[in-house]
Amino acid sequence: MIPSKFDFVRAESVEHVVQLLQDSDGEGKIIAGGHSLLPLMKFRVTEPGKLIDISRIPSLKGVRVERDRVVVGAMMTHREVAEDQIIKEHIPVLSDAARLVGDIQIRNRGTIGGNIAHGDAIADLPAPALALDANLIICGEDGMDVINIDGFFLGPLITALPENSVVTSISFEIPPSHTKSAYLKYFHPATGYPVVGVAIVLGVNSDGLADYVRVGITGSGDVAYRAKSVEQELIGKPLTEDVIAHASKLAADDGDIGSDLFASESYRRNLCSVYTRRAISSLLI
Template identity: 65%
Template sequence: MIPNAFDYIKAGSIEEAIQLMQESDGEGKFLAGGHSLVPLMKFRLTNPGKLIDISSIQELKGIRQEGNRLIVGALTTHKQLYSDALVKENIAVLADTARTIGDMQIRNRGTVGGNLAHADSAADLPGVALALEALMEVQGEDGKEVIDIDGFFLGPLVTALPETSVLTSISFLIPPSHTKSVYLKYAHPASGYAVVGVCAIAGVGEDGRIDFVRIGINGVADVAYRATTVEQALLGELPTAESIQRAAALAAEEGEIGNDLFASEQYRRNLATVYTERALSRILL
């Protein structure tokens, strides 16, 4: 449980971080909270030659509101996320989810940006980020760009983030005021990671029919996904136990469902359906 030898350097600014990464000849890795990266290094599953510590770059910190979105600095810790008044007031589900991540040490050190850039489907934030239509604000050698969360997660631990770019902040949609939201997780009893995590946000219009629904599902599949077929099945429907059940049955349609020692593909599909149904029932019934 001892990593390979590596160089460590602290970056003072985003520009410096990018430059250090360019100079590292593919050996570099950004270090923020270290709570995803360091365990992998200790198992020697990843062996970066250089850690570029971005944890003290001020521009990567802070939470602010811009219109109907909250902009969360990539270095925001999970603890800061669920303690923040703006977040609690505007996107309660984001705060609630952050509160379920790992344990106290992890919440104190782990960062939102690090969590999402690590792209582990079993982590809790990917599903919520999908449901909240997150925009990943990125800065690289060619300047700034925005990557839509729908195109961000490419595979297990693989993202569309260019290697020499820094994820600077994440913009989350503030859901319409008439909606309710919830994140429900079935935690692996050993690791605490999500075997299934369902973030559901939904609201009912004045006609009594569902007029807004977003569902992000993490854990079940190798890559977290937005359950658009479930959303479509619900949109325009009356919120009843039957309509929810019908829609939830489609929860596992869009992912490459994985399996491990704890849960087979078939069981994961069942959990996805059960937890989607529970989540939707919680906010719609």
């Protein structure tokens, strides 16, 4: 469990990061909190020739509201995301999910940018990111660009992030003011990783009908996904027990559900349904 030899350099700015990535000829890897990258290096799944530390770039911190979105700096730690008042007020499901990431040491060092950009199928934050229609703001060789979260996750540890690019911040849609949200997960007891994690943002109008539904699911397969079948089944309907139960049975339909030593495919499919139903029901109490 010893990584191969590598060089280490601390970047001074976002532009410096991009230049260092270009100069590394594909051998450079960005390190922030390190909780995603270092385990892979120890097992020699990845062997970068150079680590580029971005932890001391001030522009990668902070939270602000821009029009109808909340913009969160990529270097915000899970603890900072969980405790930030702007996030709690406007997009509390993100705060709820960040509060459940790993353990206290991971939350103190791990970052929101790393959690999402790494493309790990068992990361927590992709679920609320999908439910909040997140945009990743990146800087690369051609300057600044924006990538929507829909389609960003291509496979295990594979994303649509261009080569020699760095995520600088993530913006999240602010849902209508009458909505409620929740993040629930069934997790590995030793690590806290979700076997299934479900993020729900739900709005009910004055007639008692669902008029806003967003569902993001992580942990159950190769990539996190939007459970659009559930959303379509609920929208415009009264949220009775029967309607919720029927819609929740569709929770696995939009994902490529996986199987491993911890949980079979059929078990994960059932968990997707159970935790979607629980998350929805928790908002109607």
